[in-house]
Amino acid sequence: MAVLINACDVAAKHYDDYYKGFVALDAKAQGVATISGLVLAAIAAFLKDGRIPVLAKSGWGWIFLILAAPLASLMAVIISLWGARVTEVVEPFDAPGRISEAQDLAKLDCAQFGQDHVMNYYSAQLMRWRECLEGLEDTPGIRQSVEKKAGYVLWGQRFMMFALFLLTVLFAVILFVSRTPPAPISVTM
Numbered sequence: 001m002a003v004l005i006n007a008c009d010v011a012a013k014h015y016d017d018y019y020k021g022f023v024a025l026d027a028k029a030q031g032v033a034t035i036s037g038l039v040l041a042a043i044a045a046f047l048k049d050g051r052i053p054v055l056a057k058s059g060w061g062w063i064f065l066i067l068a069a070p071l072a073s074l075m076a077v078i079i080s081l082w083g084a085r086v087t088e089v090v091e092p093f094d095a096p097g098r099i100s101e102a103q104d105l106a107k108l109d110c111a112q113f114g115q116d117h118v119m120n121y122y123s124a125q126l127m128r129w130r131e132c133l134e135g136l137e138d139t140p141g142i143r144q145s146v147e148k149k150a151g152y153v154l155w156g157q158r159f160m161m162f163a164l165f166l167l168t169v170l171f172a173v174i175l176f177v178s179r180t181p182p183a184p185i186s187v188t189m
Contacts, residue, residue, distance in 0.1 A: 011126065029081070032076055068166050
């Protein structure tokens with residue numbers, strides 16, 4: 001009996017760890033989407049100054065550089081928001097089921113009540129924890145949901161970092177390469 005109770009406690013703690021990771025990944029996904037949105041805004045600001053159209057006329061390489069940063073940033077936003085979406089998992093507590101099981105146990109006559117009943121009760125709880133952690137046929141467990149969410153967040157971060165790199169390159173190009181020489185100053189005396 002002590003082994004079953006301990007296993008239920010360990011499963012509950014394990015589920016709680018996954019839940020905390022799940023919540024942290026949601027926050028990370030929202031952060032990636034926010035930063036990537038700011039990168040998009042920065043690119044839009046670069047487009048307003050009039051230097052980008054001049055670069056676009058210089059060839060396909062420049063067009064790729066101009067388009068790659070906002071596309072990578074937009075992909076980071078989309079992937080991160082997809083990772084932050086609401087996900088269905090097996091709920092850890094089936095309160096009505098537990099109440100009915102406890103009521104059934106309470107209804108038993110003391111002469112009928114035995115160690116097997118309590119063992120079955122904890123075994124059923126342990127099976128429920130297993131379903132919550134590993135999932136059912138049609139509903140994923142929290143482990144799979146956390147792993148999937150982590151994958152989306154990781155890819156969102158990769159696209160965001162790539163977009164930031166491309167934004168830095170684009171910024172450098174705008175500052176140094178596309179700079180037109182200043183008009184000559186005429187001084188009359």
